[in-house]
Amino acid sequence: MTSPHEFLHPAHWKKAVGYSNGVSARGRLVVTGGIIGWNADQQFETDDFAGQAAQALRSIVEVLACGRARPEHLVRLTWYVTDKREYLASLKDLGQAYRQVIGKHFPAMALVQVVALVEDRAKVEIEATAVVPE
Numbered sequence: 001m002t003s004p005h006e007f008l009h010p011a012h013w014k015k016a017v018g019y020s021n022g023v024s025a026r027g028r029l030v031v032t033g034g035i036i037g038w039n040a041d042q043q044f045e046t047d048d049f050a051g052q053a054a055q056a057l058r059s060i061v062e063v064l065a066c067g068r069a070r071p072e073h074l075v076r077l078t079w080y081v082t083d084k085r086e087y088l089a090s091l092k093d094l095g096q097a098y099r100q101v102i103g104k105h106f107p108a109m110a111l112v113q114v115v116a117l118v119e120d121r122a123k124v125e126i127e128a129t130a131v132v133p134e
Contacts, residue, residue, distance in 0.1 A: 005023050005024065005025040005073075005075055005107075005131065006023065006024040006025070007020045007022070007023055008020065008021060008022030008023060008024060009021050009022070016106075018095065018098075018106055018109075019106050019107070019108065019109040020106050020107055020108050020109070021108065022108050023075040023076065023107055023108045025075050025131035025133075026131070026133070026134075027073075027131045027132045027133040027134045028067075028131065028132045028134055029129070029130070029131055030064055030067035030068075030069040030073070030129075030130040030131070030132060031127075031128070031129050031130075032060055032063045032064070032126075032127060032128040032129075033127065034080065034125040034126070034127050035056045035059045035060050035063065035125065035126050035127070035128070036052070036056055036117065036119055036122040036124065036125045036126075037051065037052025037053060037054075037055040037056045037122060037123065037124055038052075038055065038119070038121075038122070039055060040059075044119075044121045044122075047121060047123070048090075049081075049083075049086045049087060049089075049090040049094070049123050049124065050090045050093035050094045050096075050097050051097075052122065052123050052124050053090075053094055053097060053098075053123075053124045053126070054094075054097035054098075054100070054101060056124055056125070056126045057097065057098065057101040057102060057126065058101055060126060060128045061101060061102070063128075064128065064130055067130070067132070068132060069130040069132045070130075071101070071102045071103055071105055072103065072105045073130040073131060073132050073133075074102070074105060074107040074128055074129070074130050075107050075108060075129050075130060075131050076107050076108045076109070076110075076128070076129040077107055077108075077109045077110075077126055077127070077128055077129075078109070078110045078111075078112070078126065078127040079109065079110065079111040079112070079124060079125075079126050080111075080112050080113075080114045080117065080124065080125040080126070080127075081111060081112070081113055081114070081123065081124050082113070082114060082115075082116060082117060082122070082123050082124075083113070083123070084111075084113040086123065087111070087113075087124075107129075
């Protein structure tokens with residue numbers, strides 16, 4: 001089966017690793033709000049950056065499922081982090097967690113460092129956009 005999305009990357013640009021520069025898709029839109037790294041009971045199980053990111057990604061997959069979408073339907077992720085240095089120091093564990101939850105599907109992504117998130121213990125918040133082919 002071919003992908004329902006077209007990943008956009010100018011031929012003369014250096015290869016993007018772990019993300020796409022752009023995605024073209026057609027279908028039904030499924031959008032999440034900002035998802036943080038707490039569990040279904042709104043409790044944090046860890047203060048580890050990669051652990052919170054993994055939980056946020058698992059929660060995104062659960063929300064997508066409610067809209068009959070799967071990780072491979074993701075076209076965009078926007079990450080808000082409270083400390084870019086902690087993000088960068090966690091890349092190996094973060095990459096492993098990402099591949100376990102999302103797989104080898106790398107939508108367009110943006111990462112922004114923010115002063116704080118609403119929940120004081122939150123280290124990362126992720127918004128997701130998926131397009132389900134019709």
